[in-house]
Amino acid sequence: MRLYLTSAATAVVLMGGIGAALAENVVVVQPEQETVVREYIKREPLASVNLLGVELKLGSSVPDTVELREVPDVKYRVAVINDQTVLVDPETRQIVEVLH
Structure with missing residues (x-):
């Protein structure tokens, strides 16, 4: 019985750790930031970069x-790739949002 409880407790701790790790990697772009980016793109159109296979x-x-x-008042940077606007984390260069 004691072994079962220890295993169950260990599983709960590990699952909580995995959930916390996944939560850290989730980026939430606020609707206000998306609006700012869309307005910026209208005022300052960006040329699309064509990247094959991306x-x-x-x-x-x-x-x-x-x-x-760089977009004023927005943490992320913007680019237009293959005719799609994307928000990119400048530190990791990973896409955090694809605007449709």
Whole structure:
């Protein structure tokens, strides 16, 4: 019985740790930030960079050759890749949002 309780307690701790690790990697882009980015793109259109074989999804890395544009009052940078606007974490160069 004691072994069962210890195993169950260990499983709960491990699952909690995994959940916390996953939660740390989740980026939430506020709707206000999306609005600011969309308005910025209308005022300051960006040329689309065509990248063959690049899948634009959350967590994908953006090559160093792609210029990331700073948007006032937004933590993330913006780029237009394959005619899609993406928000990119400037530290990791990973896509955090694909705007549709």
